[in-house]
Amino acid sequence: MTTIKDIAEHAKVSPATVSRILNYDDKLSVSDETRQRVFKIAEEMNYQKKKLAKYRLKKKKIAIVQWHSNTEELGDLFYMQIQYGIEAKAHDLKFASTVYSIDQIIEKIDFDSSYIGIIAVGKFDHTEITALSRYQLPIVFIGVNTLGLGFDCVNGDYTLATRQIIDYFFTKKITDIGLLIGIEHTKTEKLVLPDPREQTYKTYLEKLGYFNDKLIFAGDFTPQSGYNLMQQAITELGTDLPHGFIIGNDTMAIGAIHALQEADIKIPERVSLISFNDISIAQFTNPTLSTVHAYTETLGENAVSLLLERVAEPDAVPHMLTFASKLILRASSL
Structure with missing residues (x-):
């Protein structure tokens, strides 16, 4: 089992600092960058995987679009977990992945020809989905049912x-x-x-x-x-x-x-x-x-697989993958 000491060693901060960050101690004065580093390392070690190295640019890339900003992610790590699953799967398949905010997408950025598709993580409205669509790339959504709009999606069952x-x-x-x-x-x-x-x-x-x-x-x-x-x-x-x-x-x-x-x-x-x-x-x-x-990592990993299926068969019927959740009982309710 991962310990606070393990996380501290990888994050290069003290165990006390890790403990206060993980318990959202608002009296602790550290940068958002340090908080993000600790949370990310904690998640990666929890999955018992090595921290992902920066992956060098490959011939094929996946765009990950997050609806949350980095600051918002610190308050709700759910979407960070999903992003980690996407990045891990892309890494295993020798794809590069780049993270963008929905604001950047709306402002219009340039995707070069190496991008094979987009995985959009979060809850998006009509304006945002329209902005994503104009890039004319295959899209898979995580966290919202987009079947009625003609897009594949991955969701958990709450x-x-x-x-x-x-x-x-x-x-x-x-x-x-x-x-x-x-x-x-x-x-x-x-x-x-x-x-x-x-x-x-x-x-x-x-x-x-x-x-x-x-x-x-x-x-x-x-x-x-x-x-x-x-x-x-x-x-x-x-x-x-x-x-x-x-x-x-x-x-x-x-x-x-x-x-x-x-x-x-x-x-x-x-x-x-x-x-x-x-x-x-x-x-x-x-x-x-x-x-x-x-099973956030599973959601991210399967979104990558679903995207590759869509790339291979552009005219296939859109479908949704839904994954069960599991109740984990610990001391707060026993």
Whole structure:
């Protein structure tokens, strides 16, 4: 198992610095570059693969388009994980890969003839998809259903995972279940994006007869938002604070843990927490996080394979690959 000391040695910082970065200590004064380096090394070591060297330019290249900026990635590592999967697969196949932001794509950049296609990671609106289409390259999307627009896509299944979390809480005799969730918008048109976890939470608990809309708290997918939302729940609900919480991602859960610990609320004795994505830092929190493993590397790797299929058969019927998620139980809910 990867340790904080292992990460520190590779990142060339102290173990204490690694621990504070992985736990989103906002009092730590380090650069975003250092934070990104630590997070990236933690993810790579978690997959038990060597850190990727800078791959020299080959005859064929793949463009990776991220909807998040580098700064936004620090608050939600999900898309960084997917990007790592794409880069690893491309590296194995002797392709070079270059990362662009959606803003760069909209501003219009020049792709030379060595680019075989685009993998777009995140949630994109009509304006952005139109901008991607004008490059006239095969495109695979990750994280959004684009079949209706004629594009291949790769997605994870969060619907079943949300039901599994609720079922697990019920086996622990926890029927008062709260939800901390982020609200996402597309970058250009600012469209609000529906979240399958929130939709499933509502419909499944309604079916079971335990839905309470006062237990939903929405903000951003960041540690600070997780902290603020849990503080809000503690203040507003008092002794009616739910005994179980589903949290939109692991970084939000880290903030929620800080808020509960400040309020001297025991985890999991008083409040059990289960989040999503299973990024590497989930095993370094105190307590360690129960979370849904999203197989992000698998999503990235299969997007590369799907892109190559599209290059080989441009007229094939568009299709979507959907991968299951797995509930990983750790100390925050046991």
